[in-house]
Amino acid sequence: MIGSSIEHVPATASADDLAALLDRDGCVIVDRLLTEARCDQILAELDPWMSRTPTGEGEWLGFETRRTHGLVAKSPTVREELCNPLIRGTLDLVLGPWCDSYQLSASSTTSIGPGESAQEVHRDALMFPFRHPTERVAYVTTFWALAPFTAENGATRVVPGSHRWDDDRVARDDEFTQAIMDKGSVLLFTYAVHHGGGANTTADVWRHALFASFVVGWLRQEENQYLVSPPDVAQHYSEDIQRLIGYQVHRPFLGWYDLQEPLKLLDGYQETTEANVDLYAEGEDHGVLSKRVKRL
Numbered sequence: 001m002i003g004s005s006i007e008h009v010p011a012t013a014s015a016d017d018l019a020a021l022l023d024r025d026g027c028v029i030v031d032r033l034l035t036e037a038r039c040d041q042i043l044a045e046l047d048p049w050m051s052r053t054p055t056g057e058g059e060w061l062g063f064e065t066r067r068t069h070g071l072v073a074k075s076p077t078v079r080e081e082l083c084n085p086l087i088r089g090t091l092d093l094v095l096g097p098w099c100d101s102y103q104l105s106a107s108s109t110t111s112i113g114p115g116e117s118a119q120e121v122h123r124d125a126l127m128f129p130f131r132h133p134t135e136r137v138a139y140v141t142t143f144w145a146l147a148p149f150t151a152e153n154g155a156t157r158v159v160p161g162s163h164r165w166d167d168d169r170v171a172r173d174d175e176f177t178q179a180i181m182d183k184g185s186v187l188l189f190t191y192a193v194h195h196g197g198g199a200n201t202t203a204d205v206w207r208h209a210l211f212a213s214f215v216v217g218w219l220r221q222e223e224n225q226y227l228v229s230p231p232d233v234a235q236h237y238s239e240d241i242q243r244l245i246g247y248q249v250h251r252p253f254l255g256w257y258d259l260q261e262p263l264k265l266l267d268g269y270q271e272t273t274e275a276n277v278d279l280y281a282e283g284e285d286h287g288v289l290s291k292r293v294k295r296l
């Protein structure tokens with residue numbers, strides 16, 4: 001850890017404080033936003049999946065790292081924390097100026113195991129065709145420490161201030177610091193920040209984290225949230241989560257279903273489905289759509 005350090009703020013900090021630091025440094029750590037018990041609750045809810053998840057099979061995903069995806073459908077506590085007022089208030093301030101509404105882009109656990117090497121350094125902005133530097137913030141990543149992040153177990157490597165760099169600048173080793181933080185703390189960074197998973201040099205310590213990223217409502221989500229939570233599942237979520245995962249229109253007319261708000265489909269999901277079956281049954285050849293509707 002030799003670069004300039006990441007600013008830590010207490011969980012009592014305001015969304016304005018976090019937004020100001022994200023603007024200045026591109027990253028910030030909120031100390032102990034969750035209690036340890038809350039972290040354990042998330043781990044317990046996800047254990048049936050995490051314990052069956054194989055390690056990755058490539059340099060990018062790691063050979064000793066387990067990633068369990070689709071957490072919205074797997075953990076009620078994750079759904080609750082995706083509505084965390086401090087995190088959402090900060091996203092409102094950081095992403096809000098660039099869209100009418102933002103969405104969950106992806107969610108996963110990232111458990112870095114002993115012997116894992118450091119992930120290649122990158123910007124999450126590489127997914128989108130934007131040039132940098134830019135004032136626009138279209139995507140924000142959050143890493144929630146479900147276990148302590150240490151220099152030895154793979155704490156995320158970050159270059160504070162690199163969100164201001166142009167596309168050609170490459171980070172030197174001495175510019176990185178590590179997001180060392182307590183269990184329950186949350187690291188936030190914007191999409192132009194250079195970062196990568198750290199190496200786990202321990203013999204037997206896993207670095208468990210909850211990853212959740214957020215993207216402006218007019219860009220495609222990384223993880224297909226409609227497959228993670230199809231309508232018959234999503235209809236049981238709160239409206240806030242339904243909107244967050246993308247069941248809403250973004251101005252002027254992105255993401256409609258039958259030219260309507262997708263939320264309306266979820267409202268009367270069963271009725272809508274049955275009505276469609278009747279409607280399509282009156283036709284001759286209903287093709288793929290009618291078969292799909294009937295199967296639903």
Ligand SMILES: [Fe+2]
Nearest residue numbers: 122123124195
């Ligand atoms: Fe990344």
